[in-house]
Amino acid sequence: MHAGIIFFLVILGSVLFHIFTPWYWTDIASNWGSMDDTITLTFWIGGGVFVAVCLFMTYCVFKFSYKEGRKAEYKPEDKKLERILTWATTIGVAALLAPGLIVWNQYVNVPKNAIDVDVMAWQWGWQYRLPGEDGKLGATKIVNINDNNPFGIILEDPYGKDDIMIQSDVINLKNNRPVKILLRSVDVLHNWYVPQFRAKMDAVPGVITYYWFEPNKVGEYEVLCAEYCGVGHYAMRGGVIVQSEQDYEIWLQEQQTFSELIAKQKKIELNETKLAKK
């Protein structure tokens, strides 16, 4: 009897905890509200099943606890009941799967007007690159990477010249404009994750991965690494600033392109050699 009461209280406690919890998801700041909706739907259906199953179990504990002399029912199978339960479950599962697949279809198909943002991960930090006026990123090679060329852009590639290099671990994004995050890593697995945007994807060395979202709330957000990448994993942070269009354009003007960066570097080297000659 006591056992039944405790089990009942556990279930009641779980439901109450869910209703009154102060810990729940952060305010969403991207277009992926549909993910939250799917989670909510799963909560309703799944939570309903959980409560129903556990309450039924508790009821059985109250009702059918051992009594000397009583005999349990003898019924090996009930085809009809089993069939009903199978179909009901199948329908429930299909109802959960369908929205999941629809949202995933949106997730893997990037809208045409998305801006590319190249995110490079390394142990343990982030760096960013944006395409220049041609809207295209230059091809890269890891062996080309050096201090002047943090992404290893192939110098001969015409697309690469006007790429905008962000000399910071914070990236600015335009509000209400989709971005396609292109992820690359030079060493191990990483994952560029902003909880408010909901979306995430691993950065894998050797290939480029992608995902997209549309920030829709101006503000500053913290970037976390969400794939274990060695001892510095927990400290691998970055930032995102979502800005209105005007603010974004101002910020963009201040950034240097790849050719500017190289030219500046050359100038410094030239000066150094001059100084050395003197």
Add this chain to the structure above:
Amino acid sequence: MSDPKIEGYEFKPGYSGMAQDTASDQTMFKGVHWGKAMMWIFLLSDTFIFSCFLISYMKGRGSTTVEWPNPSEVFGLHVFGVDVPLLLIAIMTFVLITSSGTMALAVKYGYEKNRKMCGWLILATAIGGLTFVGMQAFEWSKLIHEGVRPWENPFGAPQFGSFFFMITGFHGTHVSIGVIFLFIYAYKTFAGHYDERKRGWFTSMKGDYVEIEILGLYWHFVDLVWVFIFAFFYLW
């Protein structure tokens, strides 16, 4: 091996027989010796190992951007002034198939309790296996001499060397283990352990000619794997 006779059990053919065997008591594989069933299941597991190797090889070869060496040239031999592609590999294939054939016959004579014939055939199989291992050693040393290493090769993608040494090495290990057991079994056959039902050295279980068939299954499997390696690694 046509259906064995089992008291009180009538065999049905085909899928209805399968249903009947599965639903029956005591055994699912009617008349199949425990050891033989074990070897089959082990080979199934081993198939998954080799499949994982070959799938990894496919993934590695398929996704590398560096050119994959042409195996026909890499494994070619220069004999009598002509370049013959894949000559050594072809000979190895024939050697292994030959040994598989002698093994199959050994199993047959084992069941007929033909001790001498069985023993000689097992010995022939063992020698075939030994030849194969020897030729593989020659092939390895030739490639190593040409500069192929597990981590690099002069002909192209470094994965070529990695997968080559790993997969043929793993297969060669199987062959070598098989050869060792073939020699042991040849001895045991000649010594009459199976006729006298002498107990095994370690397991202390009574000997039986079925052990030859079990070893035969293993040996044919090694040949089977080579068929796949030959197709996927050397010909592809």
Add this chain to the structure above:
Amino acid sequence: MSEDFKNNKEIHAQSSETISGGTGGSAPDLDYVRPAEVSDQDLYHGHSFITKWVFCQDAKIIGIQYFCLATFTGIIGLILSWLMRLQLGFPEAAGFMTAEHYYQFVTMHGMIMVVYFLTALFLGGFGNYLIPLMVGARDMVFPYLNMVSFWSFFVAVLVLLASFFVPGGPTGSGWTLYPPQAILEGTPGSGMGIILMCVSLILFVAGFTMGGLNYLITVLQARTRGMTLMRMPLTVWGIFTATVLAMLAFPALLVGSLMMMLDKLLGTSFFMPTILKAGEVLEYGGGSPILFQHLFWFFGHPEVYIVALPAFGIISDLISVHSRKNIFGYRMMVWAIVGIGALSFFVWAHHMYVSGMNPWFGFFFATTTLIIAVPTAMKVYNWILTLWRGNIRMNTVMLWCLGFIVTFVNGGITGIFLGNVSVDVPLSDTYFVIAHFHMVMGIAPLMVIMGAVYHWFPLVTGKFLSEKLGKWHFWTTFLGAYSIYFPMHYLGFIGVPRRYFEMYDSPYMTSAVGMNEFISLAAFLVGAAQFILIFNIIKSLKTGKAAGKNPWQANSLEWLTPIVPPEHGNWGDRLPVVHRWAYDYSVPGAKEDFITQTTAPSEVTDTKVEKT
């Protein structure tokens, strides 16, 4: 050596004279069971201490050896989890712990618990002890191989533990061992640690293959007369199917470990693309880290069911025995186990939705994953429908069963979140995942193990465990574990990523400091509660109540041996003959509320047995 076999000389195949297994029944046709197909098993009887207790070929002793060694490694895993929770809940009190230590503890905790504790305990421990007894065999079919299996496991554990003492310590790459970081500087234990880990896994797989072949062939080829597959207790079905999965899934782990070892030792580039590290380009190139993930999860997902299926099977038996009712929908239960097992090979990449694999895989794997939910749900329904109109003994064993149902349903439903591809995106790699898999394959199987220990302890030792201590043990474990993992899901919702040594002052974490402290306290308590069991075992061995034969009035064969606890060879001079399934409880018309599997139909002619 020949005298070792002398006890067995008189045993012959049961001929057709002894066909009717009952008491010289009045209706021999009714009791007819086919004669034995093969003659009786020839067993090696040890004489010395070494052959009887150390290098022993008796599956029951091997089972106990597996059980003890797995429990020992499990306790190490438990201590590691304490250290982790100390760091997460009270970082100021864990000043001695660096990030390296933390990650090493995380890794070893995960690997030990999944492979060396749960897998070894369910299959090696319960499998060895119960399979031969439940199917009516004298022993496993290859006792010598079975012994070697245990000692391979022993060496694997030694190698694993040795990695704590090598330079650089054990690997700290997470239990998934993802390359490239597993073998690169920057991850603790990337030198000897990871090599020993791979060696240990390869040894484990080799040893397990030997054991697994035994379990499979014993179930398939060495059942006793009358024991059809559809009369086997679900425990055997669960362990059997799990072993099939293990035989087919461990190869992928073996191949993955081997290739990673070659990457580390020989500098091959199976999993290693061009890598820039500390300004230098390493001598790797062209490999694919995602390949390892595919290999690992091709093993890893079936591995989940390798742990879960024996738990499903055992819990079905415990619920049925202690509800005094047949398991509801036995055939559905069997097909669900087989179906889950088969499907588990087609769902592996649901662990990799955000790994950067081909994005179109998401559709395939989400669909297959959610299909698995259907047979799993059917099992849950059948468990609670078994309770319905039963006559439930509310003893410790039943409490563990009820605890299992609550935690398993909870963890199963959060599994639907994570299996459904786009729902997984925000939740993957957060604490939600940790809470999910601890609930579903940590706590739930643990409940089953504990239930099984309380249930079968009288069989193994002949003594009952103390009910009073058992109830204390159950309630602290259940309530404690539930209050660890239920709130933890909400940390995941906030977005706290897993495998974080500490959170600094991130806004996500500051709101959850209190919860983290609470979780840690609960974890200390739950861990400590497990020592109640050890105390209970020691105490009950000395002063426990004698159990006698078949103390739970169960039907299955393991309780029906002539001597309890069963001796080597299990069945004395006559193998049992089975006439019915293992669940004839409370049959209308029967004198008692159970009819054992060996009861001949002629003895119970006046009952309304539906299924035999």
Add this chain to the structure above:
Amino acid sequence: MVETDKKEQTTTHKIGIYLWIWGLLFVLSFFSYMVDWYQFQGMLRWSLILIFMFLKAGLIMAFFMHLFWERYALVNVLLWPMTAIACFIFLMVAEFKYTLFTRLLYFFVGG
């Protein structure tokens, strides 16, 4: 282990069948070697390689390993797990194509 102290001899097959299969295996191996010798390319090469491979594998399994004479219970137990392998192969083909595609796109083409 099982004692098969049966009086009757286990029936074996005629030697001819083994020699036949043996010969066929040699011929098929020779053919697959010829695929390389004549340097067939493209689909023709692949299909020929696969056909000869499966024929050889089938013959070895069916006759040398006696699977042809075994009961369906054993045959099915051995062959059904291959669907998992088939699925793995199928998906890994899709995976390597995708990996190669992204590598070529981002590391060579750019844009």
